[in-house]
Amino acid sequence: MSESEAPSSPPRIEEDDILVYEWVVGNGSGHVDAAASDLGLTADRVAAALGRLGDLGLIRSDPSDPGGVRAVDPDAAGAKLTAPLRASIRRQEEQLNQVHQSLDRMRARFLDHVPGGQDGTVVAIPTLEEVRAALNRASAECQYEVVSSQPGGSGRVPEAMQEALGRDQALLSRGIRMRTLYHHTARFNGPSQAYVAAATSLGAEYRTAHELFGRLIIFDQKLAYLPEKSGSWGAVEIREPTIVSYLYEIFEQTWIRATPFSDAAQDGLERVAKEIHQTIVDLLAAGLKDESIARRLGMSLRTLRRHVADIMDTLGADSRFQAGVLAARTRLAREPSAQSPDNT
Numbered sequence: 001m002s003e004s005e006a007p008s009s010p011p012r013i014e015e016d017d018i019l020v021y022e023w024v025v026g027n028g029s030g031h032v033d034a035a036a037s038d039l040g041l042t043a044d045r046v047a048a049a050l051g052r053l054g055d056l057g058l059i060r061s062d063p064s065d066p067g068g069v070r071a072v073d074p075d076a077a078g079a080k081l082t083a084p085l086r087a088s089i090r091r092q093e094e095q096l097n098q099v100h101q102s103l104d105r106m107r108a109r110f111l112d113h114v115p116g117g118q119d120g121t122v123v124a125i126p127t128l129e130e131v132r133a134a135l136n137r138a139s140a141e142c143q144y145e146v147v148s149s150q151p152g153g154s155g156r157v158p159e160a161m162q163e164a165l166g167r168d169q170a171l172l173s174r175g176i177r178m179r180t181l182y183h184h185t186a187r188f189n190g191p192s193q194a195y196v197a198a199a200t201s202l203g204a205e206y207r208t209a210h211e212l213f214g215r216l217i218i219f220d221q222k223l224a225y226l227p228e229k230s231g232s233w234g235a236v237e238i239r240e241p242t243i244v245s246y247l248y249e250i251f252e253q254t255w256i257r258a259t260p261f262s263d264a265a266q267d268g269l270e271r272v273a274k275e276i277h278q279t280i281v282d283l284l285a286a287g288l289k290d291e292s293i294a295r296r297l298g299m300s301l302r303t304l305r306r307h308v309a310d311i312m313d314t315l316g317a318d319s320r321f322q323a324g325v326l327a328a329r330t331r332l333a334r335e336p337s338a339q340s341p342d343n344t
Contacts, residue, residue: 020049025071029062121240128233148217149181178204207258210279211296284324
């Protein structure tokens with residue numbers, strides 16, 4: 001194999017190879033039959049191990065003993081074995097740099113012709129791939145802070161969260177402050193608990209609230225991203241200072257009232273459940289539909305309807321509408337006037 005060619009797969013070392021190599025090292029030199037006898041292996045297994053060790057450059061023929069072999073220093077063998085891999089990596093790094101240089105030139109032209117230019121106010125990003133590219137670019141250019149609101153409490157996929165943790169770690173390692181709001185229901189979600197614990201140990205901050213205003217990400221109080229309203233995977237990029245400042249203030253007001261993240265068991269399952277139950281009663285009394293309540297609390301519609309059924313049973317109501325009326329009449333709702341009907 002020439003140095004310009006990388007092996008098709010990393011070399012494998014079997015248990016037999018280790019045993020035979022150790023025997024050769026201990027004996028200084030040796031033959032197949034002797035190794036097989038001492039190690040309790042068949043001659044074929046020893047011969048196969050010696051063949052693999054020879055391919056890896058870990059043994060060589062013993063010039064003073066015809067048919068015998070001697071061990072080679074693994075560091076010496078490794079340098080030769082890894083040389084093709086290193087050469088291949090260098091070539092790929094050069095190709096990667098060339099791609100990045102070309103993309104940098106294209107990016108400047110792309111941003112120059114995006115509606116509004118690089119200082120544009122509001123730009124629609126239609127596809128998920130482009131949204132990811134925009135977020136990655138914003139993360140790389142971020143200088144001091146990222147804040148986000150991430151509604152939802154039980155739909156987090158462990159694999160996706162592991163990928164997100166890698167991105168967050170890159171930001172936190174640069175000293176970027178990171179604050180994130182979740183729904184209270186995230187405290188019941190195992191993957192969320194593990195993710196928050198790992199990211200918190202790196203310096204990130206997390207709080208939860210019963211209700212959130214929607215999904216939002218803001219970089220350096222200058223650049224904000226909102227989901228596209230049609231429910232697609234697109235997003236809207238906002239650079240207009242007044243709008244970004246307004247969105248940041250909404251985040252800050254919610255952050256101040258939110259609770260530091262802790263899993264439901266640590267915080268007391270019964271107390272957390274009662275808080276969620278009471279919030280549902282409040283929203284029922286305010287006249288919200290099931291879909292709106294579920295969305296605002298970050299839970300599935302099925303879970304929300306189980307809570308509503310329990311509330312109706314407790315109040316002796318025959319319908320969710322009657323449950324809302326009874327909740328208001330019996331003052332189970334804290335302050336219905338503080339809630340606004342949402343018939344979306």
